[in-house]
Amino acid sequence: xxxxxxxxxxxxxxxxxxxxxxxxxxxxxxxxxxxxxxxxxxxxxxxxxxxxxxxxxxxxxxxxxxxxxxxxxxxxxxxxxxxxxxxxxxxxxxxxxxxxxxxxxxxxxxxxxxxxxxxxxxxxxxxxxxxxxxxxxxxxxxxxxxxxxxxxxxxxxxxxxxxxxxxxxxxxxxxxxxxxxxxxxxxxxxxxxxxxxxxxxxxxxxxxxxxxxxxxxxxxxxxxxxxxxxxxxxxxxxxxxxxxxxxxxxxxxxxxxxxxxxxxxxxxxxxxxxxxxxxxxxxxxxxxxxxxxxxxxxxxxxxxxxxxxxxxxxxxxxxxxxxxxxxxxxxxxxxxxxxxxxxxxxxxxxxxxxxxxxxxxxxxxxxxxxxxxxxxxxxxxxxxxxxxxxxxxxxxxxxxxxxxxxxxxxxxx
Amino acid sequence: xxxxxxxxxxxxxxxxxxxxxxxxxxxxxxxxxxxxxxxxxxxxxxxxxxxxxxxxxxxxxxxxxxxxxxxxxxxxxxxxxxxxxxxxxxxxxxxxxxxxxxxxxxxxxxxxxxxxxxxxxxxxxxxxxxxxxxxxxxxxxxxxxxxxxxxxxxxxxxxxxxxxxxxxxxxxxxxxxxxxxxxxxxxxxxxxxxxxxxxxxxxxxxxxxxxxxxxxxxxxxxxxxxxxxxxxxxxxxxxxxxxxxxxxxxxxxxxxxxxxxxxxxxxxxxxxxxxxxxxxxxxxxxxxxxxxxxxxxxxxxxxxxxxxxxxxxxxxxxxxxxxxxxxxxxxxxxxxxxxxxxxxxxxxxxxxxxxxxxxxxxxxxxxxxxxxxxxxxxxxxxxxxxxxxxxxxxxxxxxxxxxxxxxxx
Numbered sequence: 001x002x003x004x005x006x007x008x009x010x011x012x013x014x015x016x017x018x019x020x021x022x023x024x025x026x027x028x029x030x031x032x033x034x035x036x037x038x039x040x041x042x043x044x045x046x047x048x049x050x051x052x053x054x055x056x057x058x059x060x061x062x063x064x065x066x067x068x069x070x071x072x073x074x075x076x077x078x079x080x081x082x083x084x085x086x087x088x089x090x091x092x093x094x095x096x097x098x099x100x101x102x103x104x105x106x107x108x109x110x111x112x113x114x115x116x117x118x119x120x121x122x123x124x125x126x127x128x129x130x131x132x133x134x135x136x137x138x139x140x141x142x143x144x145x146x147x148x149x150x151x152x153x154x155x156x157x158x159x160x161x162x163x164x165x166x167x168x169x170x171x172x173x174x175x176x177x178x179x180x181x182x183x184x185x186x187x188x189x190x191x192x193x194x195x196x197x198x199x200x201x202x203x204x205x206x207x208x209x210x211x212x213x214x215x216x217x218x219x220x221x222x223x224x225x226x227x228x229x230x231x232x233x234x235x236x237x238x239x240x241x242x243x244x245x246x247x248x249x250x251x252x253x254x255x256x257x258x259x260x261x262x263x264x265x266x267x268x269x270x271x272x273x274x275x276x277x278x279x280x281x282x283x284x285x286x287x288x289x290x291x292x293x294x295x296x297x298x299x300x301x302x303x304x305x306x307x308x309x310x311x312x313x314x315x316x317x318x319x320x321x322x323x324x325x326x327x328x329x330x331x332x333x334x335x336x337x338x339x340x341x342x343x344x345x346x347x348x349x350x351x352x353x354x355x356x357x358x359x360x361x362x363x364x365x366x367x368x369x370x371x372x373x374x375x376x377x378x379x380x381x382x383x384x385x386x387x388x389x390x391x392x393x394x395x396x397x398x399x400x401x402x403x404x405x406x407x408x409x410x411x412x413x
Numbered sequence: 414x415x416x417x418x419x420x421x422x423x424x425x426x427x428x429x430x431x432x433x434x435x436x437x438x439x440x441x442x443x444x445x446x447x448x449x450x451x452x453x454x455x456x457x458x459x460x461x462x463x464x465x466x467x468x469x470x471x472x473x474x475x476x477x478x479x480x481x482x483x484x485x486x487x488x489x490x491x492x493x494x495x496x497x498x499x500x501x502x503x504x505x506x507x508x509x510x511x512x513x514x515x516x517x518x519x520x521x522x523x524x525x526x527x528x529x530x531x532x533x534x535x536x537x538x539x540x541x542x543x544x545x546x547x548x549x550x551x552x553x554x555x556x557x558x559x560x561x562x563x564x565x566x567x568x569x570x571x572x573x574x575x576x577x578x579x580x581x582x583x584x585x586x587x588x589x590x591x592x593x594x595x596x597x598x599x600x601x602x603x604x605x606x607x608x609x610x611x612x613x614x615x616x617x618x619x620x621x622x623x624x625x626x627x628x629x630x631x632x633x634x635x636x637x638x639x640x641x642x643x644x645x646x647x648x649x650x651x652x653x654x655x656x657x658x659x660x661x662x663x664x665x666x667x668x669x670x671x672x673x674x675x676x677x678x679x680x681x682x683x684x685x686x687x688x689x690x691x692x693x694x695x696x697x698x699x700x701x702x703x704x705x706x707x708x709x710x711x712x713x714x715x716x717x718x719x720x721x722x723x724x725x726x727x728x729x730x731x732x733x734x735x736x737x738x739x740x741x742x743x744x745x746x747x748x749x750x751x752x753x754x755x756x757x758x759x760x761x762x763x764x765x766x767x768x769x770x771x772x773x774x775x776x777x778x779x780x781x782x783x784x785x786x787x788x789x790x791x792x793x794x795x796x797x798x799x800x801x802x803x804x805x806x807x808x809x810x811x812x813x814x815x816x817x818x819x820x821x822x
Binding site for chain 2: 044069099101102107109115117118119121122123125126127129130135136140141143144147151152153157159162165172178179196199200204205206261262263264265266277280284397398399400401
């Protein structure tokens with residue numbers, strides 16, 4: 001008998017608010033975080049737009065302490081961790097008595113830190129490279145720094161599977177608790193907005209070419225979509241073994257009923273293979289959670305406005321849910337947050353927790369005309385009132401990774 | 414409920430002392446060193462100049478579907494190790510249900526050379542020469558992604574970049590995936606390429622030895638950065654028996670912990686290391702005195718050698734003095750994210766052949782390091798249980814138990 005896994009809190013640092021409540025309220029009021037990037041110059045790049053967190057200040061969450069060793073990614077993660085502990089009622093004393101784990105999904109951790117460290121060594125000479133920065137060049141730096149800030153001595157893993165990293169990290173942590181290896185694991189993901197990754201996506205031709213002055217933004221599933229905007233953020237969920245959480249009197253927000261993943265080894269080059277991989281990931285999540293397609297009350301899609309990715313997902317969801325998508329309420333919050341990479345899946349989960357609580361599924365901002373052959377009749381700009389017993393979260397990567405997760409209303413009590 | 418048993422049936426390695434299981438193992442037992450002058454880049458601006466690089470590597474020999482020009486060096490190593498492991502396991506790809514064939518890999522830096530190339534162009538104000546390939550070549554997940562694309566593996570695809578313990582993390586994850594019934598067969602291991610960034614960082618920490626790697630020696634002067642890949646074929650015992658596969662050993666269990674103390678220095682009491690080893694033994698149902706070999710993290714820095722020795726003594730007590738513990742990094746250098754994967758291969762080979770590779774360059778032991786480090790020559794001894802220790806930046810500790818597969822039911 002496997003252990004059941006529940007979510008007892010969320011820590012969110014996003015361009016649309018620093019709690020799941022404020023995120024949901026921004027999403028439901030149709031606010032978009034996407035605007036011209038200010039963190040660095042986009043001169044010479046094709047896309048000037050991004051969803052950055054303006055005026056992010058880690059001291060607001062972590063108080064006055066020595067944050068100098070932490071780069072932006074580590075600060076985002078440590079802040080989200082603090083918020084998740086507060087939200088779930090995990091005090092410092094509890095953390096010193098119980099080993100809490102951390103599983104972090106991130107695509108880059110900090111390619112900015114890595115690149116700066118290297119450039120300094122090349123330009124000024126290796127003797128001028130900073131040993132402190134070197135410790136942040138490893139891809140598990142943010143997980144390590146956060147463990148130090150919050151005294152997390154349990155399992156400490158970093159997962160990198162592109163834009164699916166964060167959801168995959170939650171799946172990984174779920175199995176860690178299911179198999180009895182840990183009682184409490186903080187799981188989620190993060191990526192920062194920085195020039196180096198932005199440049200890579202821009203050069204790859206994946207970013208939107210919309211004229212924002214005309215009010216055009218990346219629009220998931222819309223006929224006019226032409227790429228995505230890059231975003232940033234961190235979101236961590238407090239996952240606990242159900243009876244342990246119940247005994248400590250924790251508030252149980254939802255249960256992770258199951259998850260699944262698959263890999264499109266043609267990496268999107270073949271439509272049929274890409275659709276089949278997404279469908280398989282969804283079917284595996286349904287099987288793992290003993291859920292039937294018609295029992296899924298809504299979908300939080302991975303769609304971000306990319307020409308190909310959104311098409312594959314629309315068809316993959318149709319196949320994965322046995323064609324039962326015509327009446328499926330659907331949201332795609334990357335329309336407002338942008339593609340936050342490692343943070344994206346966990347932010348979708350955080351927003352879904354709020355939808356379960358307040359019964360409102362955010363609309364897809366700016367969506368006017370769903371592409372012709374997408375069987376997603378209920379996709380649109382308006383919020384929907386729904387009662388969610390089971391919600392499906394989908395995450396699809398640019399290099400073939402697929403991950404799906406079923407979130408269920410908690411009936412453990 | 415009886416847990417499904419997971420075994421190692423294939424080994425593929427690309428290392429500074431040889432590519433392929435047989436050459437690697439014989440060089441290891443002979444105590445060959447793979448350390449020499451760095452050739453990957455000009456080290457004249459540094460005060461250290463030696464590394465452990467993979468020589469004469471021909472990626473084309475292993476690529477049937479992908480083009481080497483579109484792959485970073487770590488991905489090329491990983492694919493080569495994967496092809497070698499599958500051939501070693503006598504697995505025909507055509508016979509697999511590819512949707513249930515997965516990849517779980519570890520790395521420290523992913524494809525650092527791609528970002529180094531970007532940096533050179535950035536400095537020379539030539540970013541206009543960077544095209545769409547940067548995003549396809551650089552992010553660390555491309556290692557596992559390229560392996561899957563080359564081999565058409567459509568199941569689980571995981572990249573676990575937990576620095577210098579990453580190989581053990583990736584193998585541990587594959588073990589869990591198989592036990593949970595999420596795959597039929599997993600390729601698991603680690604890969605890293607020799608990197609300017611890594612070399613610069615360790616040089617700045619004063620951690621690189623000027624000449625060679627001498628773990629546990631009184632006059633040791635540090636670690637030697639290296640590169641390589643190690644990949645294991647893991648599958649349930651039942652499937653190995655069904656297809657009549659050679660079984661090197663069985664994964665007993667693993668332990669993972671975090672020091673939560675310092676990014677680059679281990680906990681002074683070795684607490685995290687002790688917890689990881691203890692968990693690995695408990696999960697495997699093994700008493701400390703049953704362990705017949707420990708593959709040390711053994712980087713060759715004074716701190717590592719002393720703390721690892723202390724941690725082993727704290728857990729194993731008197732038995733610590735009876736358990737041989739060697740560091741193959743004395744020969745291979747520190748192959749970063751590949752290290753613990755290659756060392757897991759060493760453990761599997763040790764339990765299969767009942768041979769223990771030596772710690773070379775160990776002339777005069779450090780007085781604080783008084784265990785049996787198998788100095789300078791390989792040893793024959795029945796190896797029923799091997800423990801593979803790995804420690805990493807971020808305070809990450811990972812211990813893996815590989816044991817003889819003694820009954821097949």
